[in-house]
Amino acid sequence: MINQMFELYFAPTPNGQKITILLEELELPYQLIAVDLLNGEQHTTKFRTLNPYGKIPVLVDHHGPGGAPMTLYESGAILWYLANKYQRFKGETPRQEALVMQWLMFQMGNLGPFLGQAHHFFNYAPEMIDYAQKRYYREATLMYEVLNARLGEHPFLAETYSIADMAVYPWVSARRAHRIDLNDYPAVASWHQTIKQRPAVRRGFAPLRDRLPSKLEPEHRKHLFGQQQNP
Ligand SMILES: N[C@@H](CCC(=O)N[C@@H](CS)C(=O)NCC(=O)O)C(=O)O
CATH class of the missing domain: 1.20.1050.10 (Glutathione S-transferase Yfyf (Class Pi); Chain A, domain 2)
Structure with a gap:
């Protein structure tokens, strides 16, 4: 059976939120997979097989073009891919x-x-x-x-x-x-x-916002701005 559920590797940052907003606007089923950027999950070998640049968001469409699975990174490319797939929110002419x-x-x-x-x-x-x-x-x-x-x-x-x-x-x-x-x-x-005020925007903007830290610890800075960690 085809898995119709999109998977979105996500953190509550602007580049992640733009994708959840579009998924909500399109009323698509999706599973959020939280990537803990503060603790370096973006640098793991497993995540780098999805995006070698080590950044969220990454979208997996199990039913991509030709029915084959499609993994995509770069938020602009993901927005365009979904808008094109469903022919919405991309202009009509x-x-x-x-x-x-x-x-x-x-x-x-x-x-x-x-x-x-x-x-x-x-x-x-x-x-x-x-x-x-x-x-x-x-x-x-x-x-x-x-x-x-x-x-x-x-x-x-x-x-x-x-x-x-x-x-x-x-x-x-x-x-x-x-x-x-x-x-x-x-x-x-x-x-x-x-x-x-758009309900879909409210829903798309909400996920995992409670996980945002009030302040960055030295360990967080290391993962975000400094040396990388291997699992
Ligand atoms: N051009 C990329 C930028 C993605 C990006 O910078 N993602 C940030 C979060 S907004 C990230 O994953 N940062 C983790 C890191 O730099 O280690 C896109 O638009 O998808």
Whole structure:
């Protein structure tokens, strides 16, 4: 019998949450497999067979193209794969599809990496480096200005609600970690409220949030930012 249940290797971070939001929006059955990033589970040989880069999320579709199992990493690729498989949230015309891809690439290539660095240098670096904080905060403000301009003219990033919104939403939800105040970006604030009210988004944003630590211990830092561990 074919296993219809998707498996998602997951931690409650923006890159994980964008996938649970889409799985909920698509009303798909899935099993969450928690990967304890703080304790280095992403570095185990077993996990690296799923993603050699050692990062969540990883999706397993037991019934992939041609009926064969498919394992996929990189959250943007996973979003596109699911949207394409079910022909939803990816735009309906070539123009809409191109815009969805543009904003998805904006999130994957700019927003995620730069905000991730801002989080690091504001919250986790062993020393506070003024230059690094200023550089990533500046990039953050530039990107929020771009988002605010776009969302001032359109209700969603592409022409309709799409995986691009789902990809950006969890990052904006984490805005305190990159020191952004949504009072400065009213169109982003209003878009964020609209997305937040979607029941699927609420469900997709919730898993394992109680496992987030209030503070990182030295051992956590080692696993996340330092030396790797073999099982
Ligand atoms: N470009 C990747 C980035 C994935 C990523 O950075 N995942 C983080 C959590 S948000 C992770 O697994 N970090 C663990 C580590 O770096 O050891 C994607 O979008 O999937």
